[in-house]
Amino acid sequence: MKTRAITGFFFVLVLVAATLFNPYVFAAFFSLVAVLAAREFFNICQSEDTKPLTQPGTVTALVLSAVFCFITFGYLQPRSFLLIVPFIVLLFVSSLYLKREKPFHDIAYTILGILYGTVPFLFFISLGFLNKNEFDPYIPLGFLILLWTNDTGAYLTGRAFGRTKLFERISPNKTWEGFIGGVLLAIGISFILNHYFGGLSTYQWVGMATIIGVFGTLGDLVESMLKRSLGIKDSGQILPGHGGFLDRFDGLLIAAPLVYSLLLLF
Known part of the structure; x- marks a missing residue:
């Protein structure tokens, strides 16, 4: 418990500092996390039947994140996203030379790792640049605070009043009472x-909180479903007492x- 508390404290400190320091540090830090999250996905999905293309997949995630950041800061035009196309093609072509039993399983899990592990962080980075003329760190920081608030509220309410299971098949400890308490908090x-x-209107902040409360919880369940299907407890060991990047950012991913x-729409 002590290790978990210490790790959690420094983890939050690093996230807050990276978000507030300046836009370049913010984008670079979470782009790196995006690449590491995809690589973590590739690693946990390795099995006798399925072997994601870890190296080509990691390079593809890295190129995608880098191109996204350069476009965000105006160093590249939006059409530069086409630079990712050769790397997607490489995933298919490289499988011709690997002589694996189920090459399309490998390709599918590789692309899924990028979609699940990398792309959500690019959306998160975009929250800081909703106003194209100025970086606003308080919107992504507010997102993180609401995410942590929802988790804390769900935990405390669930412990105090939890009776009705939310998704017992996936996560036996989650309850409807905890879910509702987390959303309300x-x-x-x-x-x-x-x-x-x-930075946002009252309705936008409330809308953000509601989405995070509902879909952040569902994101947690989706990641639990992933781990349960793979027969593992944590997605990684990089954060002592907290698991891996997918464990810590499960709510953000959805x-x-x-x-x-x-x-953007409203």
């Missing part, structure tokens, strides 16, 4: 963030694309 905190952080879409 996140919505409550969103009013405070609106007052101190600004919620970030939805939150960005909400804020």
Whole structure:
């Protein structure tokens, strides 16, 4: 428990510092996490039947993240995303030379690792650049605070009042009471963030909190489903007491694309 608490404290400190320091550090840090999350996915999915293309997949995730950042800062045009096409083609062509039993399983898991592990972080980075003329670190920071608030509220409410199982087949400890408590606490905190952080309207902050509360929890369940299907406890060991990147950002992986879409559309 002590190791978990220490790791959690420094983990939060690093995330907050990386978000607030400057836009380049923010984009570079979370791009790196995006690549490492994809690589972590490739590693945990390795089996006798399925062997994701770890090296080509990691390079593809890295190129995708780098191109995205250069476009975000205006160093490349949006059409530069086409630079990723040769690397996607490489995933298919390289499988011709590997002589594996189920090459399309390998390709599919590699592409899924990029979609699941890397792309959501690019949406998260985009939250800092909703206003194209100015970087606003308080929107992604607010996202993280709401994510942590939802987790804390769900845990405390679940322990105090939890009776009805939410998804017992996937996560026996989660309850409807905890789920509702987490969403309500996140919505409550969103009013405070609106007052101190600004940047968005009250309705947008509340909408963000609601999406994070609902889909952040579902993201946690999806990652639990992934680990259960693979027969593992943690996605990695990089964070002592907390597992891997996929474990720590499970809620973000589902919620970030939805939150960005909400804020961009409305």
